[in-house]
Amino acid sequence: MENNTKTTTTTTTSAPSSSTVSRTVVLVLRVLTFVFLLIALIVIVLTKETSEDSDGESEIKFNDIHAYRYMISTIVIGFAFNLLQIALSIFTLVSGSRVLNGDGGYLFDFFGDKIMSYFLLSGSAAGFGASEDLHRFFKAAELPLNSFFGKANASASLLLFGFITTAIASIFTSFALPKKA
Amino acid sequence: MENNTKTTTTTTTSAPSSSTVSRTVVLVLRVLTFVFLLIALIVIVLTKETSEDSDGESEIKFNDIHAYRYMISTIVIGFAFNLLQIALSIFTLVSGSRVLNGDGGYLFDFFGDKIMSYFLLSGSAAGFGASEDLHRFFKAAELPLNSFFGKANASASLLLFGFITTAIASIFTSFALPKKA
Numbered sequence: 001m002e003n004n005t006k007t008t009t010t011t012t013t014s015a016p017s018s019s020t021v022s023r024t025v026v027l028v029l030r031v032l033t034f035v036f037l038l039i040a041l042i043v044i045v046l047t048k049e050t051s052e053d054s055d056g057e058s059e060i061k062f063n064d065i066h067a068y069r070y071m072i073s074t075i076v077i078g079f080a081f082n083l084l085q086i087a088l089s090i091f092t093l094v095s096g097s098r099v100l101n102g103d104g105g106y107l108f109d110f111f112g113d114k115i116m117s118y119f120l121l122s123g124s125a126a127g128f129g130a131s132e133d134l135h136r137f138f139k140a141a142e143l144p145l146n147s148f149f150g151k152a153n154a155s156a157s158l159l160l161f162g163f164i165t166t167a168i169a170s171i172f173t174s175f176a177l178p179k180k181a
Numbered sequence: 182m183e184n185n186t187k188t189t190t191t192t193t194t195s196a197p198s199s200s201t202v203s204r205t206v207v208l209v210l211r212v213l214t215f216v217f218l219l220i221a222l223i224v225i226v227l228t229k230e231t232s233e234d235s236d237g238e239s240e241i242k243f244n245d246i247h248a249y250r251y252m253i254s255t256i257v258i259g260f261a262f263n264l265l266q267i268a269l270s271i272f273t274l275v276s277g278s279r280v281l282n283g284d285g286g287y288l289f290d291f292f293g294d295k296i297m298s299y300f301l302l303s304g305s306a307a308g309f310g311a312s313e314d315l316h317r318f319f320k321a322a323e324l325p326l327n328s329f330f331g332k333a334n335a336s337a338s339l340l341l342f343g344f345i346t347t348a349i350a351s352i353f354t355s356f357a358l359p360k361k362a
Contacts, residue, residue: 067310121299122306129248129307130314137318167299174291174355
């Protein structure tokens with residue numbers, strides 16, 4: 001069925017090829033990643049809570065937790081690389097030719113998506129791992145900080161969505177690889 | 182250069198093909214993953230420390246920290262799936278044919294390695310994220326638990342090595358994919 005539609009569409013030159021379709025899907029996934037990472041960045045930067053105890057006021061911010069600092073660095077680096085990928089994708093779609101000729105462009109996309117997806121996942125998992133147990137210990141110490149950990153978890157969730165869209169893009173760029181075996 | 186060696190080896194039938202070489206490399210990587218995950222499992226199970234304070238003795242074990250419970254579940258599931266992959270790899274190498282015919286085997290290897298590598302990385306990152314900040318808070322509370330967190334970090338490092346070998350295997354199985362673009 002897939003093959004039949006392919007052969008009929010190739011007779012009309014205006015119909016998009018399967019390669020153009022997959023490039024468009026990858027571009028949409030990258031724009032979604034961009035949106036998720038942007039909101040994740042805004043949320044993590046706003047993650048702070050002021051608590052009052054017998055000693056006076058004390059404020060906790062995202063950079064008091066090392067795991068959240070790692071999380072923010074994965075968001076920022078992922079964001080910068082994502083912008084580069086979007087620029088290259090748009091260039092390829094518009095001009096029809098790749099910036100990197102031959103196998104280079106495919107390899108760049110493949111390794112770029114692969115490494116970025118690992119990177120974003122590690123940031124999200126580190127954030128969730130720290131939140132879960134720290135929140136329990138703070139609760140046990142009668143200092144729940146629900147808003148603080150809620151915001152941090154919201155940011156880690158958005159980072160996880162960014163990972164999922166990058167991982168799906170990575171499947172497409174793996175299938176587009178030139179065959180070596 | 183690569184192409185030259187390939188054409189000369191194909192003339193002698195006894196020389197291994199590049200596909201057999203990459204299958205052997207993948208098998209070696211999977212055996213390494215097996216070793217790393219086995220030691221990671223032993224180390225995390227042994228992660229406990231007894232501390233004495235004014236209230237008497239108290240013991241902390243790996244299952245007191247939720248992130249370490251998630252870590253152990255990724256190790257166990259990764260370990261089980263790894264054994265299945267090793268069995269299938271050995272079968273393919275010995276018999277020369279695959280259990281799953283057609284594209285099925287390649288897709289199984291590709292998605293198996295991809296999902297497993299994400300899974301192992303998330304366990305390792307969650308473990309490191311929790312260790313880093315919990316250790317700081319315990320140190321600040323004059324209860325360093327250095328041995329406990331040291332063992333947990335050793336296990337998370339081994340899990341990270343298991344992730345790295347799986348990620349390299351994943352590159353090989355991506356290049357072996359049937360071309361779809």
